[in-house]
Amino acid sequence: MSTKNLDNFKESGDYIQSLERGLQVIQAFSQRHKSLTVTEAANLSGLSRPAARRILLTLEHLGFAESQNGVYSLTAKVLSLGYSYLSSNNKWSIAQPIMTEFVRQTEESCSISILDGKDILYVARVFTKRIMSINLDVGSKLPAYATSMGHVLLANLPEPELETYLDTMDFQRFTDKTITNKEEMREKLQEVRDRDWGGVDQQFEEGLRSIAVPIRDRTGKVIAAINCSAHAGRISKKKLREEFLPLLRTTAEQVGEALESGNRPTY
Amino acid sequence: MSTKNLDNFKESGDYIQSLERGLQVIQAFSQRHKSLTVTEAANLSGLSRPAARRILLTLEHLGFAESQNGVYSLTAKVLSLGYSYLSSNNKWSIAQPIMTEFVRQTEESCSISILDGKDILYVARVFTKRIMSINLDVGSKLPAYATSMGHVLLANLPEPELETYLDTMDFQRFTDKTITNKEEMREKLQEVRDRDWGGVDQQFEEGLRSIAVPIRDRTGKVIAAINCSAHAGRISKKKLREEFLPLLRTTAEQVGEALESGNRPTY
Numbered sequence: 001m002s003t004k005n006l007d008n009f010k011e012s013g014d015y016i017q018s019l020e021r022g023l024q025v026i027q028a029f030s031q032r033h034k035s036l037t038v039t040e041a042a043n044l045s046g047l048s049r050p051a052a053r054r055i056l057l058t059l060e061h062l063g064f065a066e067s068q069n070g071v072y073s074l075t076a077k078v079l080s081l082g083y084s085y086l087s088s089n090n091k092w093s094i095a096q097p098i099m100t101e102f103v104r105q106t107e108e109s110c111s112i113s114i115l116d117g118k119d120i121l122y123v124a125r126v127f128t129k130r131i132m133s134i135n136l137d138v139g140s141k142l143p144a145y146a147t148s149m150g151h152v153l154l155a156n157l158p159e160p161e162l163e164t165y166l167d168t169m170d171f172q173r174f175t176d177k178t179i180t181n182k183e184e185m186r187e188k189l190q191e192v193r194d195r196d197w198g199g200v201d202q203q204f205e206e207g208l209r210s211i212a213v214p215i216r217d218r219t220g221k222v223i224a225a226i227n228c229s230a231h232a233g234r235i236s237k238k239k240l241r242e243e244f245l246p247l248l249r250t251t252a253e254q255v256g257e258a259l260e261s262g263n264r265p266t267y
Numbered sequence: 268m269s270t271k272n273l274d275n276f277k278e279s280g281d282y283i284q285s286l287e288r289g290l291q292v293i294q295a296f297s298q299r300h301k302s303l304t305v306t307e308a309a310n311l312s313g314l315s316r317p318a319a320r321r322i323l324l325t326l327e328h329l330g331f332a333e334s335q336n337g338v339y340s341l342t343a344k345v346l347s348l349g350y351s352y353l354s355s356n357n358k359w360s361i362a363q364p365i366m367t368e369f370v371r372q373t374e375e376s377c378s379i380s381i382l383d384g385k386d387i388l389y390v391a392r393v394f395t396k397r398i399m400s401i402n403l404d405v406g407s408k409l410p411a412y413a414t415s416m417g418h419v420l421l422a423n424l425p426e427p428e429l430e431t432y433l434d435t436m437d438f439q440r441f442t443d444k445t446i447t448n449k450e451e452m453r454e455k456l457q458e459v460r461d462r463d464w465g466g467v468d469q470q471f472e473e474g475l476r477s478i479a480v481p482i483r484d485r486t487g488k489v490i491a492a493i494n495c496s497a498h499a500g501r502i503s504k505k506k507l508r509e510e511f512l513p514l515l516r517t518t519a520e521q522v523g524e525a526l527e528s529g530n531r532p533t534y
Binding site: 015023027058059073078084088114138 | 295329342408
């Protein structure tokens with residue numbers, strides 16, 4: 001389908017609005033909203049109360065949600081939707097051995113993410129030991145503005161998209177160091193663009209610092225970001241920049257090449 | 268909603284069939300079916316061609332699928348659906364520190380899964396190093412009949428449900444040792460029930476053996492299975508049974524208790 005057709009598609013008879021709404025309601029559940037009443041689900045997903053109610057009842061019937069006294073929560077079955085992607089078209093698994101080699105050399109964790117709305121979405125991850133207080137499996141999301149991979153991905157957005165992002169961003173202060181205003185963010189992203197790498201030092205979580213570089217396709221287009229995250233008490237900013245950054249750049253290049261050749265049709 | 272109402276719900280005006288169909292189409296993608304034409308998606312999900320086409324077009328419009336020359340594949344955005352569960356109602360994360368302690372003591376991997384249709388669905392996982400040829404992140408599924416956790420979960424099904432499972436099972440031979448007939452399976456499950464643990468030795472993958480025990484709630488009901496999987500060349504069956512099994516039973520009890528207290532309302 002061409003881009004033009006995609007734009008008009010919502011008005012076409014082929015569009016299934018209730019499928020969009022159903023997926024919206026699933027995505028309304030989050031760390032902040034672990035369980036939802038019909039009214040809360042309606043408010044969060046911008047639907048009418050009756051529409052949200054029918055969707056929650058259907059999800060419950062299908063085993064994707066459960067309810068107690070009118071409060072709904074998701075079930076583990078929702079995970080199996082993500083698995084449909086992981087098992088079918090997970091092109092990022094090709095990066096796993098390359099990332100493992102990076103982790104072996106640095107003894108620090110390595111992740112790849114892409115931009116999904118205002119968040120970065122983890123698509124591959126190799127870690128040594130858990131250093132963060134939250135679980136960051138593949139499929140996890142973090143706000144782009146507070147992460148090194150987010151900075152790299154935002155810095156490489158087309159200008160109008162970036163402006164929309166900055167204009168509609170709802171900055172949250174995770175630590176003393178989190179960047180929480182548009183102007184400061186714009187400056188930071190210019191710096192990231194100029195030197196072609198991103199770094200955050202305890203902007204998302206105390207004790208955690210990370211650096212990230214872009215992964216590019218053959219044409220030079222940024223398709224993802226790759227990072228190295230480390231315990232701030234163990235790895236200095238100097239070590240990250242001088243020792244790990246060159247290694248991370250090589251890793252990013254190798255992943256980019258592997259993705260290209262992995263995608264190349266065989267003749 | 269009571270069970271009775273759930274049964275009648277599909278006939279009620281509240282049921283949204285297109286949401287069920289949309290989720291079916293997402294789940295039609297798998298390792299065997301990495302990309303699908305409209306006709307293939309229709310066949311796999313039991314839908315008409317026009318219905319499957321509208322769903323795929325809608326998924327593409329929403330960014331959950333992409334197409335090239337009429338062949339559809341899922342995008343990483345599908346992962347974010349699973350994340351809605353992981354970040355909101357992931358009661359299994361409470362098991363993580365207990366499993367980590369088991370892994371520290373045994374230096375082998377530990378997982379928890381539940382039954383999802385004919386498969387086991389991984390809901391928590393702590394591993395030392397990757398020993399399997401496939402990626403088994405949280406959200407992954409494996410056929411219940413070929414895994415130790417599957418044996419434990421099947422052995423604890425009510426008799427009629429187990430019979431339906433066995434009658435409709437489509438056994439696949441993964442290795443020389445895979446159990447592929449109903450009678451042999453029934454006997455194996457009786458053994459698992461009697462001794463209250465399951466074990467497979469290279470029935471799913473060469474070089475991989477594992478043991479599993481049930482996780483029970485306060486009433487004694489089996490709510491999940493927990494396993495220890497190890498490289499067959501490194502860990503003998505005897506060691507698994509005599510050293511790791513007692514430790515795994517203790518771990519299972521601790522997880523059961525943690526789940527109960529984690530779910531207990533605070534007064």
